[in-house]
Amino acid sequence: MSASPLPEDGPALGLIVNPVAGMGGSVGLKGTDGPRVLEEARRRGATPQAQERAYVALSRLAELAAPLRLVTGSGELGETPAREAGLDPLVVHRREPGISSAADTRALAETLASRPVDLILFVGGDGTARDVLGAVGDGVPMLGVPAGVKMHSAVFGTNPRNAANLAALFLQRSPRAPLRDAEVMDLDEAAFREDRVSAQLHGYARSPYERHLAQHAKSGGHPGEDGSLAGASRQVAARMRPGCLYLLGPGTTTRRVSEALGVPSTLLGVDAVLDGESVGLDLDERSLLGLTADHETYLVVGVLGGQGSLFGRGNQQLSAAVIRRAGRDRIIVVSSVEKLAALDEPVLRVDTGDDDLDAQLSGYLRIVTGHDRSTVLKIST
Amino acid sequence: MSTQPQEYQAPVWNEPVIMEMGYPGRRGVVFSDVGPDIESRVGPVADLVPAGVRRRQPPALPELSEPEVLYHYLRLSQQTLGMMGVSLFGTCTMKYNPQVNEELAWRPEVTEVHPHQHEDTMQGTLEIVHNADLVLREMSGMDQFVFQAGGGAEAAFTNCAVVRAYHASRGELEQRDEIITTIQTHPCNAATAAAAGFKVITLMLDENGYPSLDALKAAVSDRTAGLMVGNPDDMGVYNPEMKEWVRIVHEAGGLCFYDSANFNGTMSKIRPREIGFDACMFMLHKTFGAPKSGVGGPAVGAYGCSAEVAPFLPAPLVVQDGERYHLDYDRPQSSGKIREFFGNVPVVLKAYAWVRSMGAEQIAQASDLSVLGNNYMEKGLLAIRGITRSHPDATSPRMEMTRYSVQTMKEETGVDVHDVLNRMSDFGVDPAWTSHEPWLVPEPFTPESGEMYGKEALDLWVAVMQRISDEAYSDPQIVKTAPHHQAIHRLRPGVIDDPDTRAMTWRAFRRKTGR
Structure with a gap:
């Protein structure tokens, strides 16, 4: 040397x-x-x-x-x-x-x-x-x-x-x-x-990453990405219905929901929550399907990567069969507006390996962006 | 006026803040004792202040002589850039405030009126407010205006209060708890809707530069209380589908509010009511030539609505009854107070004077000039290396302003938009405005030419940008280390973003910095 x-x-x-x-x-x-x-x-x-x-x-x-x-x-x-x-x-x-x-x-x-x-x-x-x-x-x-x-x-x-x-x-x-x-x-x-x-x-x-700082009074007052996500996560946690199973996908956004609930979580795995308690960590598809059998099931997912992937990238445990058990109306997507604004295209992508399901998922979907804040984005295959 | 950039040198005073100036015991004015004659009539002077509100400790004020105070603030004023050069500050619609209107507002007939006077003794004041109402009705197609709101955001909040009262009167408020807005509508709309207790759905843009009809259709439901939208939006993009938007929201049972704060490009061309909107808002300190007086007022957000919605307006309304004017408080369905009294009368007066001096034809011409000026500048700015436009392929025209980006310049030279803005100030030109948050366009800037400046001022502005681009591509360090000729070199970024360091008062500053 x-x-x-x-x-x-x-x-x-x-x-x-x-x-x-x-x-x-x-x-x-x-x-x-x-x-x-x-x-x-x-x-x-x-x-x-x-x-x-x-x-x-x-x-x-x-x-x-x-x-x-x-x-x-x-x-x-x-x-x-x-x-x-x-x-x-x-x-x-x-x-x-x-x-x-x-x-x-x-x-x-x-x-x-x-x-x-x-x-x-x-x-x-x-x-x-x-x-x-x-x-x-x-x-x-x-x-x-x-x-x-x-x-x-x-x-x-x-x-x-x-x-x-x-x-x-x-x-x-x-x-x-x-x-x-x-x-x-x-x-x-x-x-x-x-x-x-x-x-x-x-x-x-x-x-x-590059953050835009307030330069003068006109751009002030924005709560920021972190505060918005914290509010969104607390609200998703607070609105969980008794007797319903919530499957939390991988990522830092859904981890905030677990933190709001005070339950353990895995960063890269899919975790399950029922009545405010953790009922499974880092579950595979088979375990997830087993849990869904007895309960009305909601999926809580973030948006992965800059390509706006919702299903099929990094969360394959949430398989087509699991998504079908929950149903489109019980998919809760949480993301900051900043992340959505930075997507390559203003769409979310699904690739579940099941063309029929991908087609059923397409169309506009509500995304929670903050406490009482949301947007809609198109889902594309 | 030269249209070539000339470097300028700002005065550099290195003034401390006033709280760090002065000498113990120094006074601006020394009062004599009251003397026995006065004291014998009023008793001990100190007792005139009730014991409960008397200070136990004297206030910690700086101790200076009168000329020292005057020097200090004169120097501070010399160290600001505001409106001393060409100021094309997007979404603000900067306008000259004619001196004659200022003189009118300082006449005793205006300054010595008190809102608690009996209406019989302020008929002239009420006449001005009512006539301003009539003018805005003509420009908007609405049926009634109220001037209570002290600014644009308060007018947006007025709308939320009116929407709440409207749905409550129909027994639907509990069900209708969502307000829809767009990501390029001014953020005060989303903020006031949230403050009024609504859930907010914000629509994102598609490739045309405005949200798609399908996105709107996906967002409306029987929970929709209303739509709050600006058009043209914060980037000067006009959404040509707005009539259909209003139809869809009405069909779902919601009310539609047009944030027409950025009215310059469309005034005299469209009436919000004719597009179908139930309500709209004008900022009299923006389009109508009254002073901005700093963001936040004193200003006026004039809120107007249709006859159907008018019963829910905040009270009082200024109404005409034959020959006389009244303050109408008898409004049982009113949403209540937004602010005290019936509006900042001096601001209403200045706006009314501006409209009367302009007349309908010149207002139309001012609108034409603001669109023409912007599109003229666009031609010049897009010819400059490193500058691009938002949604470059969108066919919708830009109205009174355009959002640009120096992302290409940043990638090719390392010079970002804040470097460019800092460098602008070296030429005595007010730095451009960037964008509201979040930035949808990277490294944005948004000039708004308005109708006030001549062509040579717009040419100068474009020439300054050309010069900065030339510098960025030949010697980027000049731009990256700008400003070079300002009162202060560079501010440390981030301080005002961090609640642990930003301070709104001297006391908070000392506490947070440990000084």
């Missing part, structure tokens, strides 16, 4: 470039998870894109965030694009020949977390996000420069430059860039290649 001369103070940024991220996409492989797929991608003529995207982000960062202590791995893991962007990184990890890119990502992430750094900026896709999250958990904030094939996680900037803008704001400790829990999702690539979409929610990372 070579210790480069670094500014004594200033924020520390950890950088992880996944050199093979995105290679599968250009040659129709829908991802680059695992050495065999990578080999096939190379055979089909794929070229690395991560270096270029890392360079674009780092060049912007070099303009915006000086002084900056950049800590990264050797060569394509970060050192090369950093030097090209005019930055002088400290290299704390060297590539081992023959090791997979995923193992490299995890090893570098662990080293960065132990230094520690203020933020890990990674260049890759959902798979890279998973690897970083797996190595550092929610101990170190992370932010993604989008360079993968699949990017369903909520930890990515919208493009390399925007990711750099946000990283700079966060490193400057701007109150405009606070942290939040962001979904890390990944598709099962093998299924995806067979045109089956099976997305799993792997966890929540601490990730910065």
Whole structure:
């Protein structure tokens, strides 16, 4: 390891470039998870894109965030694009020949977390996000420069430059860039290649996002995303009817409902509540169907990811059969207006694997956005 | 007037706040003792203040001489930008307030009237209020106006109170507990509906820039109490389907309220009643040339409605009975008081004077100019690198304002909308307004040209934007570190968003900062 001369103070940024991220996409492989797929991608003529995207982000960062202590791995893991962007990184990890890119990502992430750094900026896709999250958990904030094939996680900037803008704001400790829990999702690539979409929610990372602050009196008075969601969750909890079963989907929004009820919950699983008591945690489809047999059933779900997914992404336990037991009128959707306003399109998506059910679910659905506040959005398949 | 941007230097005084100024014992005015003659007639002067309201400790006020106080506030006034340059502040409809109208409002016939006077002794005042009512009826098609509300949001609340009373009179209030609004209607509509106890359904926009009819149909039901909507909306987008909206809500049994605060682009062109609305609201301090006096008043939100809804208006109404004017309190179905008395008369007077001096033809022309000016500016602004328009492909025209975005500029240069706004002030131009929350358009700004400024002022505004874009793409640090010529460099962001740090009083400031 070579210790480069670094500014004594200033924020520390950890950088992880996944050199093979995105290679599968250009040659129709829908991802680059695992050495065999990578080999096939190379055979089909794929070229690395991560270096270029890392360079674009780092060049912007070099303009915006000086002084900056950049800590990264050797060569394509970060050192090369950093030097090209005019930055002088400290290299704390060297590539081992023959090791997979995923193992490299995890090893570098662990080293960065132990230094520690203020933020890990990674260049890759959902798979890279998973690897970083797996190595550092929610101990170190992370932010993604989008360079993968699949990017369903909520930890990515919208493009390399925007990711750099946000990283700079966060490193400057701007109150405009606070942290939040962001979904890390990944598709099962093998299924995806067979045109089956099976997305799993792997966890929540601490990730910065850009918040709009009041600049003058005219924009004041807004209770904010957090306050609105707290109000919505308390109201959903307070209105639960006796004798009815409530199935709470995965995510931070529904976790607030559990907190309002004072019952235990799982972040990634489906939990069940009856008469204010927890009657099951992290249930699978079979257990859920068993519980629904005896009770009128309501589903309480949040909106997952930037694509507005309601069913079929990260909450497959709420299967077509479970949704049918509840019925369309007993689906309670909770989301902040801010999240809905940031959707790629103003629609919610369902993909239950049951075309008839998807068709029945389509049309407008009420969404709870705050205490006594709601909106309607179209459901699309 | 030059249409080329010229950098300007604001006075820099580094004034402390007044609470940190002064010297112990210094006084502005020193009063002499009352003396034995007066004391013998009125007794001990201190006893004139009842014991129960007397201070135990003297107030902690700054101690300054009179000229020191005058210098201080003169300096503060020099350090503000407001309305000193071109000010195209979207949704605010900034207008000049003619001096002659100010002079009228300061005449003793206005200043020395008290609302507790007998109506026989203020016939002239009541005549002005009634005539203003007649003017607004003509412009809106409504049957009765009330001026009680002290601002636009209070007029929106008036509507909620009237809607409540209307449904209560039909025994349907318990069932009808939902009010529908849209995400680009001014947020005071949702807020006042919630304050009045209604549940609020907010419709989102579709690709045309306004909510779809299907979304409205999905939201209405037998629980619908009413619709509260602005048109054009907060982005200057006019919803051409509004007649159908009103029909759908009426069919469901709800009342329809038109927030016509942003009336400049449509005044003399449409009447809210003719679209079918049951009620509407005008801000006299906005469209009608009376001062804004700071957001929150003293101002007037004139609320008008149809004859069917009029019994539920707050009392009193100013009515004409043959030759005489009365304050009509005898309104058994009234929703009660919104505010004391019958309106801020000086504001009503100024609005009435503005309307009378303009006349119908010039009001129509002012509306044309405000739409023309906005669309003229749009041509210039969209030619500037890094600036785009909301809903770029929507065919609906922009009326009196347009929402733009510098998202492209931010992605390409790192310069965001607040950097641009800060830099604008270096050229003596008031920073543009961004958007109400939540931001549906990223990095937004919303100019409203109005009818007051000449073409050269609009050209200057566009030229300043062109200059800032050139700087962003050639040397972004100039913009990112702006302002360079202002009284204060940059405010630390976030302080007023955090309840732990924002302070509305000196005492709260000291408590929260530990000073």
